[in-house]
Amino acid sequence: MISLPHLASLPVTPGQLTGLLAILTIVLMNISRGRAWYHLPSWEHAFGLVGLSLLVDGQYLGLIDAPREAMMGETGRIMYVHVPSAWLTMVVFLFTCIFAVGFLLTGKRVFDLLVESTTEVGIILSILLQATGMLFAKPTWGVYWDWDPRLVSTTVMMLSFMGVLSLRAALDDAERRATWTSVGAILATTSMGVTYMSVRWWRSIHQMQSSPDTIAKPMVLILRINAFAFLFLSIWLIARRWRIADAQARMDEAPPLPPEVTV
């Protein structure tokens, strides 16, 4: 791709440098606001920092260090974004289902807010999955889109979860909104199983799932670094989205202001 030094030969990796700059920014912000220099405003920022550093290094490895793929050539480098986004889409939507079941069993608001947060982050990851998949398909299959079982089932999965958020936005009553969101999320999760199995059930142009035994060791390592980057960033994004949902729920529950007294 481009002639840059391998990551192992650098005194400081780009990811470490990004992490140090981010820590320096936090320290300077703390000092300017009169707080202790080591103060971390929220626990999730630690996940964001690690995720960002891993992503920078993971993408450097994917673009520079990774060997050329035997059949796909340079295009194979898209794998280091596409595959981790697919894994994390599945993981995040699986947690959406777990939280939805948790809400239906306990009725606790925290589960409802987590369903909302994980659904939104899962949709973002599935958009990344779809976009990188299309950019992968064009040079390898010759087309951006094909009515292939894997592509169609992934799109149905994404649209199902978008439908869950649309349903949520359409309901005013908090109790009904939470219940129907959870029911919708559980129903949408069934499409996830179809997506996963689509390459086995039908004749698909998309390859079957690989395993560490079928991929070269240096490629597995880079895939894992990028997967952990996406995992840590997803935890950070879900936590940030949860804080917005929690603040909104508290505002909705607050008693209305007394009518203004006029003389």
Next chain:
Amino acid sequence: MNPSDVGSGIVSGGETYVWASYAFSWFLILGYTLSLWLRTPPGEKK
């Protein structure tokens, strides 16, 4: 179709799609992070 038209069977080129994929991942993650920041109520921005 001539056998010579088949080529080596190895995908050549495609660097533009690689750059587009990596750039889009940053665009999406940074864009979504910005949207979360803008949607966070002032009291929760920490």
